[in-house]
Amino acid sequence: MKEIVVISGKGGTGKTSIVASLAALAEHAVLADCDVDAADLHLLLTPKIEQTEDFYGGRCYHIENENCAQCGFCEEVCRFDAVIEHNGYGDNHSFSIDPIACESCGVCYYFCPDSAIVMDKSRTGELFTSRMRYGPMVHARLGIAEENSGKLVALVRKRAREVADRDNAEYIIIDGPPGVGCPVISSITGADVVLIVTEPTISGLSDLKRVAELTGHFGIKTGVCINKSDLNLDVSQQISDYCSESDIAILGRIGYNEEFTGALVRGEIVLEIASEDLAAKINSLWENLNQLTPVN
Amino acid sequence: MRIAIASGKGGTGKTTVAVNLASLMSETNSGLYYVDCDVEEPNGHxxxxxxxxxKRPLFLPKPSINEELCDGCGECKVICQYNALALIGEKVLVFPELCHSCGGCTLACTRDAITEVPHEIGSIFEGKAGELMYAGGELKIGIPSAVPLIKEVKSMVPNMDDAILDAPAGTSCPVIETVRGADYVLLVTEPTPFGLNDLKIAVETVRLLGLPFGVVINRAGMRDEKTNGYCEEEGIKILSEIPNxxxxxxxxxxGQMLYTGIPGFRKYFKELFLKxxxxxxxxTEKSTVI
Incomplete structure (x- = not known):
């Protein structure tokens, strides 16, 4: 079984449209959407949800005022400025925890001399195991302004592997999040290959370099697809040069194409409505991606 | 006044709106800051x-174990919520990338075997582009949390100065940190099903934080009217529509500016600025009344 993660660093390069098209081409694949705080793949693939699980990712804490001696130790030890002091009349003041600033480290909870801080475990997201027209799909929804997206990503990948084992699937194809931070790291660590979808803009190139450095850091075999490749031929060439210097294979080049946006606006998979030429390019991307072998 | 530019979905034109708006505004507002809070993939520069x-590095304190003092009791591992400490036999291993520098392990250690040592997590930049002040950061590759670096980048702006803050994509911790304390949030979207889906999540997020906000529709005219309909139903102001x-x-x-690079585009950003x-x-009037 081969686990392929598609990322882009920069948003809006066409990553999700390409993932949906690859899902249509791959037989025996499990699809996973690891962009858990802005998941979009389900809009194209309209999966039928078969199982929903609650995700308890975050811990929050609150101060029980009747037990609190107002010593202020929690405020002193909190490094995230999440303990707020409320001044009342005279010496009468109280403390509360700002759930948005809180990073759930639990230091206040563990060290409160009066055990006045209570831990609440709350449901911060949902995990879905579904079926769409090309096979099984695992996706999730992180609650609004909730943290721990990296943990939810890890859970999506774990569930996708279980489904793949159960079905003897050949591939797991993962739609990854933007950036280079914790949800991306959680999406790619231990994966077989990474496909970076980039675009020939100076931002695209800059973001490609950083995300390729990240896959290099974790020693993951990486290939690149240049989408909108004729938008700027100079930058397109700079991407090719960078990739050859960095020993990264270019697996596909797809021209600037309004078919991508058109399909998106209608909620269609670009491969399903693509011209012969565009379909051939996506096909060859998939073929080349298959040739990419993981680092042992 | 702090204006944060966010989007939910990536690639909708946050940076485009932020740099064009900041640059245009700096023509009449010298001392305005452009603050690049997308320290994972900074592009504004x-x-x-x-x-x-x-330019300076940012360090965070991370635990270091004095093996002579450590008796392997494991109290530090118990308190760590981020799995940054592991106990192998009686030896404590530290994974500094996972550590959030909360200081819990140092407090928990009964034998004073833990000291905190500075660990580089990224760099901070300050600069000037014409009349526009610039502040930004770059997260070191392999470091998971951008939040401390974003906090530091935001702190570069003097309290009373006006700033445009360019947020990263998504709606999770780095975005929350960027928009916290902003006076207004501009949500940049595109009229596609993805753009709309992620706009709705972004709207819920800024509403939860109680921040005033408005919407900019970028690449308008892609024959998808649903975004306009949604904004109308929800009573959300659309401040500008930039054509596709x-x-x-x-x-x-x-890497050129739209408002100077394309004839006719200046008016979209001017309109945005005025609105x-x-x-x-x-x-401000409302808050003065209260």
């Missing part, structure tokens, strides 16, 4: 080409 006047134009994509690809100013003025 590619358009603004600031002259960097200062391959020329804009090309100018952007070269934004009016919005903020009406908010």
């Amino acid at each position: 590619l358009f603004l080409n600031p002259e960097v006047t200062a 134009d391959r020329k804009a994509a090309e100018v952007y690809s070269r 934004l100013t009016a919005e903020i003025e009406s908010l």
